[in-house]
Amino acid sequence: MKTIKDMNILIVGLGLMGGSYAMALKKQGIKVNAITKEQDSIDYAIENGIIDKGSTEIDADMIGEADLVVFALYPNVFKKWIEENQNYLKSGSIITDVTGVKTSVVYDIQKILRDDVEFIAAHPMAGREVYGVRNSDPSIFEKANYIVTPTEKNTSEAIRLCKELGEMLGFLRVSALSPEEHDEVIGFVSQLTHCIAITLMTCNEKENLEKYTGDSFRDLTRIARINEDMWSELFMMNKAALLTQMDMFEERFIDLRKMIRTDNVEGIKEMMRHSTKRRALFDK
């Protein structure tokens, strides 16, 4: 049975996430190469022992010797890469990704991919507010969830390997959801929260608010520092699920507003008790 330990791994896209994958794997003695756009990222990664070899080109040999390829690219760049370069992939190799939306990516890739290569998708739910390989840090995985999103086209062997990867990376919890369930959940816990944070951060232009701000406001807007290219693409690729989640939030917000306006103190208290009880489930 194949195991990650014995594999030759290629990371495509050596940013924060690709770099953190590479660091976690290299620490365990696994061979990791990388293909990325910037020579500077390659140089930094080699100097710091984050990868073995790297290239800014579509290096046929490097691609061809990989047993497992991790694509840490924006979704649309990922699709384009597969269309243009999949002929270099080794027969029998497995590819995976780190994309934050699944339905709009997984089926497309599986459809265009060669029959002798298998794509098993995964979403590492970790990140930082900074970018690039220089900020790589595998400790971001320690308290985070890793979700594998298999389809009917996936073999149990590839699903097992992908879960093994999540465990080797050091994730707290490795689980599996269908792409559709994944996108619904992510629309809520991740995308809706980012929508709320950027709305809160931009709905009041009053000056000097930072002087009077407590921890609550800082907590709710931490993620309002946001990579606009990545997140606008994620929103668009999960549009239907996200709009549904936004509607659910808005409906409840309007309920609360009405209770405040009409002095329905008992209704507000009931909502707060429910909120307190439900939040306890989310303590780590």
Add this chain to the structure above:
Amino acid sequence: MKTIKDMNILIVGLGLMGGSYAMALKKQGIKVNAITKEQDSIDYAIENGIIDKGSTEIDADMIGEADLVVFALYPNVFKKWIEENQNYLKSGSIITDVTGVKTSVVYDIQKILRDDVEFIAAHPMAGREVYGVRNSDPSIFEKANYIVTPTEKNTSEAIRLCKELGEMLGFLRVSALSPEEHDEVIGFVSQLTHCIAITLMTCNEKENLEKYTGDSFRDLTRIARINEDMWSELFMMNKAALLTQMDMFEERFIDLRKMIRTDNVEGIKEMMRHSTKRRALFDK
């Protein structure tokens, strides 16, 4: 000139906030007494050197010897206390509070208060998700803001003393706002954020969401564990300002929803860039 160091201080309401005030002041050798409902709180506070003396009764002598009285009570309890017991206050004494809303409290108290006692209001913007004197911890003030909210009735001497109190408690920043400005700002940075957190926490009843949750969702719902008695009262006492802030948020949220629905990617990116830039002001 009077200074906090030489004063006899009385805390009325020995919970988390009253207890943290007492600890911070006692550490600096100041005499602190307390009146509170539970004998258990008094016993704990005396055993642990948090106060000098305490009483569960309206102790005329203890009230009468205080130069500065800090009311750490719910707003309505505070008003009732003043109505019933202000005759025991020392002539020339100063009273202050910790209430999170100001317009609906400050003017009422100043109106009913004896002419020879001065009420200078303040809002220590610190807290924890736990309650009671046993959880008191003056370190909660270290990174927090303290806002004095004087009116035309206040003397510059009382304003100065109240600011001195904030500095002695160890607050990061001590500032002053009118009660109206305070309530507008608090409606936004504190009350609206709590409305958002409890809405997010209760708008989706799907099970097992905690398994797939990242830090963003946890950050946005930390304050969804909420004391329903205190916060429903705060919402009601600042209703007009809060409803205005809720409307501002909702309007912007609807704008964002529309941009997502109509694939207005450039509009979304512009909002995200603005959000990122504005959030940078709030880094500590």
